[in-house]
Amino acid sequence: MTYFADKQLLVTDIFSRYPATPQGRRSALMPLLREVQDALGYVSEAHMAEIARLCGTTATEVRSVMSFYSTYHTLPTGRYHLQVCSTLMCALAGSDELWDHLVSVLDVQPGEVTADGRFSVQKVECLGSCGTAPVVQLNDEGYYEQVTRTKCDRLLAAMRADAPPPPDNPVPVTVREDGRQMTAKGERVGASIHDLAPLAGGEA
Amino acid sequence: MKVVVDGIPLDLPAGTSGIDAVFAAGRDVPYFCAHSYLSPVGACRMCLVESGSPRKGKDGNFELDESGQPKIFWFPKPMAACTMQATDGMHIRTAKTSDVVAKAQAGMMEFTLLNHPLDCPTCDKGGACELQDRAFEYGYGASRFGFDRRHADKHYPLSDFVILDQERCIHCKRCVRYFEEVPGQEVLDFIERGGHTFIDTEEGGLPTGFQGNITDICPVGALLDNVARFRGRNWEYDHTPTTCTLCPVGCSITADARNGRLERVVARENREVNEVWICDAGRFGHVFASEDRLTVPLVRVDGELRPSDWDGAILAIRRGLTGMNPADLALYLNADSTLEEGAALETLAGLTDTPSVDHWPRYAANVETTATLTDVATADAVIVLGADLGEEAPVLELRVLEMLRGGILPPEFPHGTAIADLRLVERPTRHPERLAVIGGESRLSAHAGMRVSANGHNALARLMRPDTDDLRAAAKLLAEVKKPVLILGADVLNTVTREFTAQLADLVTRTGAKVLPISAGPNSKGLAHLNLVPRAGGLGYDRLEEARAAFISRLDPATHGLPGRARGFTIVHDTHLTATARLADVVLPAVTNYEKRGTTVNLEGRLLPLRQAALSAGEGADLIRTLTALAEALGVRTRIRGLKSAQALLADRLGVDLTDLPESGVIRPLGVTFTAPALPHTPQLWKERMHANPERRGSRVPDRADRIATWQLTGQDGALPVGGDD
Numbered sequence: 001m002t003y004f005a006d007k008q009l010l011v012t013d014i015f016s017r018y019p020a021t022p023q024g025r026r027s028a029l030m031p032l033l034r035e036v037q038d039a040l041g042y043v044s045e046a047h048m049a050e051i052a053r054l055c056g057t058t059a060t061e062v063r064s065v066m067s068f069y070s071t072y073h074t075l076p077t078g079r080y081h082l083q084v085c086s087t088l089m090c091a092l093a094g095s096d097e098l099w100d101h102l103v104s105v106l107d108v109q110p111g112e113v114t115a116d117g118r119f120s121v122q123k124v125e126c127l128g129s130c131g132t133a134p135v136v137q138l139n140d141e142g143y144y145e146q147v148t149r150t151k152c153d154r155l156l157a158a159m160r161a162d163a164p165p166p167p168d169n170p171v172p173v174t175v176r177e178d179g180r181q182m183t184a185k186g187e188r189v190g191a192s193i194h195d196l197a198p199l200a201g202g203e204a
Numbered sequence: 205m206k207v208v209v210d211g212i213p214l215d216l217p218a219g220t221s222g223i224d225a226v227f228a229a230g231r232d233v234p235y236f237c238a239h240s241y242l243s244p245v246g247a248c249r250m251c252l253v254e255s256g257s258p259r260k261g262k263d264g265n266f267e268l269d270e271s272g273q274p275k276i277f278w279f280p281k282p283m284a285a286c287t288m289q290a291t292d293g294m295h296i297r298t299a300k301t302s303d304v305v306a307k308a309q310a311g312m313m314e315f316t317l318l319n320h321p322l323d324c325p326t327c328d329k330g331g332a333c334e335l336q337d338r339a340f341e342y343g344y345g346a347s348r349f350g351f352d353r354r355h356a357d358k359h360y361p362l363s364d365f366v367i368l369d370q371e372r373c374i375h376c377k378r379c380v381r382y383f384e385e386v387p388g389q390e391v392l393d394f395i396e397r398g399g400h401t402f403i404d405t406e407e408g409g410l411p412t413g414f415q416g417n418i419t420d421i422c423p424v425g426a427l428l429d430n431v432a433r434f435r436g437r438n439w440e441y442d443h444t445p446t447t448c449t450l451c452p453v454g455c456s457i458t459a460d461a462r463n464g465r466l467e468r469v470v471a472r473e474n475r476e477v478n479e480v481w482i483c484d485a486g487r488f489g490h491v492f493a494s495e496d497r498l499t500v501p502l503v504r505v506d507g508e509l510r511p512s513d514w515d516g517a518i519l520a521i522r523r524g525l526t527g528m529n530p531a532d533l534a535l536y537l538n539a540d541s542t543l544e545e546g547a548a549l550e551t552l553a554g555l556t557d558t559p560s561v562d563h564w565p566r567y568a569a570n571v572e573t574t575a576t577l578t579d580v581a582t583a584d585a586v587i588v589l590g591a592d593l594g595e596e597a598p599v600l601e602l603r604v605l606e607m608l609r610g611g612i613l614p615p616e617f618p619h620g621t622a623i624a625d626l627r628l629v630e631r632p633t634r635h636p637e638r639l640a641v642i643g644g645e646s647r648l649s650a651h652a653g654m655r656v657s658a659n660g661h662n663a664l665a666r667l668m669r670p671d672t673d674d675l676r677a678a679a680k681l682l683a684e685v686k687k688p689v690l691i692l693g694a695d696v697l698n699t700v701t702r703e704f705t706a707q708l709a710d711l712v713t714r715t716g717a718k719v720l721p722i723s724a725g726p727n728s729k730g731l732a733h734l735n736l737v738p739r740a741g742g743l744g745y746d747r748l749e750e751a752r753a754a755f756i757s758r759l760d761p762a763t764h765g766l767p768g769r770a771r772g773f774t775i776v777h778d779t780h781l782t783a784t785a786r787l788a789d790v791v792l793p794a795v796t797n798y799e800k801r802g803t804t805v806n807l808e809g810r811l812l813p814l815r816q817a818a819l820s821a822g823e824g825a826d827l828i829r830t831l832t833a834l835a836e837a838l839g840v841r842t843r844i845r846g847l848k849s850a851q852a853l854l855a856d857r858l859g860v861d862l863t864d865l866p867e868s869g870v871i872r873p874l875g876v877t878f879t880a881p882a883l884p885h886t887p888q889l890w891k892e893r894m895h896a897n898p899e900r901r902g903s904r905v906p907d908r909a910d911r912i913a914t915w916q917l918t919g920q921d922g923a924l925p926v927g928g929d930d
Contacts, residue, residue, distance in 0.1 A: 023631075045406070048406060049406075057390060058389075058390045058391060058406070058407060059406035059407060060390060060391050060392060060393045060404070060405050060406040060407055061390050061393055062406070063393070063395055063404075063406040064393035064394055064395055067395045067396045067397070068394075068396070068397045125398070
């Protein structure tokens with residue numbers, strides 16, 4: 001049941017990034033949550049309690065932090081977890097209609113997974129892609145942009161065949177220790193500080 | 205520091221918050237999230253004021269306006285006064301003089317009410333709801349939001365004692381901050397975000413001890429006291445400010461009675477004693493005062509207790525004591541009796557010459573108290589020896605925890621305790637290294653930097669000759685700090701020997717530590733100054749069954765496995781028909797401490813007044829009146845026949861005037877104490893009869909298992925339900 005029981009190295013590594021104080025211990029909350037979420041797809045109550053023990057805080061505190069972010073889930077999600085942006089720009093571009101279409105076609109509501117285990121849906125706050133509204137995020141992999149009803153149907157058909165097209169815009173990116181940004185799939189994005197040539201002359 | 209509020213010039217101490225400046229000027233500003241003993245966070249945005257300060261120019265002098273006065277640069281928008289520090293020369297405008305502030309506050313009120321369910325007709329906070337009052341005073345009187353409000357769980361039980369109504373919550377965060385900052389138990393928090401935010405716990409319930417305080421500080425009807433819920437409106441209660449006598453702390457409380465029943469107990473501020481917090485026993489354990497009360501005297505006729513009247517009871521006592529000497533009647537009283545009652549009993553004992561007098565609970569020796577509760581809160585180290593504060597003196601535990609977070613006491617203004625003390629911060633840094641707990645496992649030991657398990661009787665000896673790292677650290681701490689306080693609990697005080705007293709005196713002279721022994725009973729400390737212990741040849745309370753006759757006031761030895769009656773005749777004076785009362789020959793109805801006038805002495809030696817709540821007690825009488833009746837039956841005439849004569853006698857005996865005690869009590873030396881050997885005493889805060897029987901009261905809260913059973917859908921095997929979340 002305990003997730004971190006056999007991952008002492010990982011736990012030590014995560015805690016080493018923060019000061020060795022009670023406050024510092026608590027700061028490790030988010031990476032620990034991310035670790036469980038990435039591995040299991042959701043964070044159960046037992047895992048919240050386990051993380052609370054590791055951080056020296058309470059499960060309430062963990063749930064409070066975790067529920068603030070829509071990227072953490074308390075229940076298992078489907079293989080294709082579709083997150084529809086419902087903030088103003090997407091709403092003006094028809095995300096409400098898109099949402100209605102999605103839930104009626106898939107016959108699934110937030111908190112549920114379709115019978116075949118493929119789909120789950122979620123409304124999320126601004127995905128920061130207003131120029132390409134309405135936007136749907138697939139898992140952690142990226143955005144499908146300007147999703148019309150036709151495009152939505154096409155995407156769903158592809159997912160049913162387990163061959164989803166690559167996202168129009170891969171997100172999110174993670175920043176590694178060396179400052180390099182990577183997509184969830186491990187592809188390089190943008191530049192790293194190490195790629196920069198040192199400035200010659202003058203004062204910084 | 206000069207501050208000008210609405211044109212009123214003020215001279216305030218540096219560090220004063222804007223909101224306190226406004227109140228110091230005699231002006232008003234509404235607030236929901238600020239609280240005197242919690243960190244200011246500026247969450248509710250109701251205390252908006254306009255503020256501006258003078259500014260210095262490049263030449264280092266104040267920029268002046270046309271009239272030669274320092275020019276005030278106003279902030280472009282209203283600011284939350286509770287998180288703003290007033291600075292020298294600052295000008296503040298409230299709604300009284302500023303239309304901008306009035307409009308901003310009305311708009312904020314409209315926004316706060318945007319998602320409030322407006323349950324006012326049915327919400328039990330009605331009459332005491334800050335939101336309702338402030339909406340009336342500062343709101344527009346109309347809303348532009350006609351749509352359906354958001355909905356969340358109603359009547360969601362956080363515990364058996366506290367009911368949460370999530371949709372009434374206005375997110376002031378007082379309860380969350382309370383649990384984090386005061387008892388140090390982070391069991392409540394905001395879940396979800398934005399418009400979906402609600403308060404909940406993941407811990408499966410609230411921790412016992414101090415959970416009830418959140419019902420006091422909730423500014424709306426979101427957190428309600430389940431024992432008092434739906435039992436009366438605020439304006440229907442007779443509010444009686446009095447003192448809680450369930451433990452020796454003596455917290456200030458208000459007893460709220462309605463139709464002769466004690467329906468609610470709420471905390472009252474006493475900066476010296478309990479600040480504004482009380483324990484769960486004090487708040488929820490009052491049900492016995494109005495349930496199954498004994499209202500008439502009972503007399504045993506043909507082996508059976510039959511209702512009678514006082515004349516009948518006096519007659520029965522006189523008949524029962526025929527052939528006995530008045531000195532054969534042993535007199536025992538509960539240590540939560542008032543000083544006046546103790547004086548009355550002592551006087552009667554003097555008249556009848558009985559050597560068998562005792563009060564219970566008490567310890568065999570009285571250790572002198574030199575520390576106050578404020579000393580504990582502001583100490584730089586506390587050593588707790590053999591005490592379980594949760595059972596003996598819960599609020600003392602809160603004062604120790606206050607010491608751990610720096611001992612910051614909010615300053616006092618003419619308008620009262622500072623509303624927002626900017627030195628209090630959220631998630632305060634705690635100093636567990638300043639607390640050592642030596643003795644058994646308790647709730648407090650979880651907060652201590654040094655924990656040593658020891659038997660009570662050798663705790664001090666072990667501290668003097670440390671043999672573990674923790675003990676050495678504790679001894680070092682005691683030697684190094686300036687203001688240490690030593691708290692002594694039952695495990696130590698039960699076994700006070702001459703050697704112990706010498707060691708303690710030595711320790712105190714060496715380290716300058718102040719000592720706070722926890723009294724055995726709520727007024728043990730006061731009664732110890734009266735000669736209420738067995739005299740030469742007298743029988744102590746533990747030898748009750750050897751007495752020829754006994755008068756037992758509000759003690760129940762039979763329940764604790766002790767003999768419940770004297771050899772011959774037994775008179776019991778109690779509020780309920782206890783196991784001991786069932787064995788008695790005559791039972792006299794008593795009043796509870798909620799309906800008494802008198803004086804009690806708390807563990808610091810502070811004299812605190814008791815006042816009479818309007819409870820229906822039938823023919824119940826306090827001990828003074830009962831003893832007058834008893835004297836009549838014995839054929840003696842006692843000098844003390846009421847409160848006044850008792851207080852006059854105490855003024856002579858102890859040299860204190862009890863007639864006009866200040867609200868927060870006063871510490872006075874009371875002179876010599878009387879001691880005698882005693883049985884060991886195990887403190888227990890919650891008595892059986894203090895538990896509310898929810899079924900009888902018609903408000904049974906399902907426990908967690910029940911709740912889960914109700915949620916469980918039939919046909920599911922209880923496996924994790926599938927699905928994502930919103």
